[in-house]
Amino acid sequence: MFKFIKRNRNNDDKEIIELDYDRMPKHIAIIMDGNGRWAKERGLPRMMGHREGMKTIKKILDRSAHLGVKYLTLYAFSTENWNRPKDEVNALMNLIIEFAQKEGENLHKNNVKFNTIGDISKLPSNSLKAIKDLKELTKNNEGIVLNIALNYGGRNEIVYATKKICEKVCKGDINIEDINENLMSMNLYTKGMPDPDLIIRPSGEQRLSNYLLWQSAYSEFWYSNIKWPDFSERNLEKAIYDYQNRDRRFGKVKQ
16 A cells, blocks of 8 residues: 655645555665855855854754664765865865754664764764764664764775684685675674665765765765755655656566
8 A cells, every 4th residue: 555745835845745655675875965065155264164054954854764774874974085185175074063063962862873984093083072972872772873973985895804804714714615795794893683675875976986885876966956954854755756657677677
């Protein structure tokens, strides 16, 4: 049985989107792109764009949870982002603390489980503490899982998993013959999570940028010219609608 959500729109957007709750993507990943350019277009400091982007996280998280999405993974800070100007990097690290402190209780109240992927050990100690405190606060929650990718790189993750597997082989815990795709998946940062069904990239760029390289093998991609601070619940619904109307064959031939 199909269940649909219909939303009324104002005069400049009368289109009604019908979403099938029974075919909702379990895992949505988003590359939160365009914050700096959004700010530049308005004559604002780049950090204002990142701050507006943080507000967008709350809107998209709330809507995703309402729609029944189980995992929302957001690309916040890549391994390459350390090469940005020092002032911007420091401001982003402080923004992590601000998000954890301001939104922590709200996430907990709404049954959100907070998680990170990436090598967070390289983050400043105060940012790391804020992250660990938020994880501890929400660890028993059973609602949507919010994954924030921090100091994350897809290639780095594959190397990380390979090293873990090699250690197990050297210790005699496993044999080389035991190495397969499932074992690799179980040693990634996303261990125990389904691969993303849908990867969204706003801001007009059309590349993965070292994001979830292993996990995205059969993900559906959705691009938009809208910069992340302007990305709305409506845009999320359009992406999901497009996803639900694609033919996902996973390399097979449709019967």
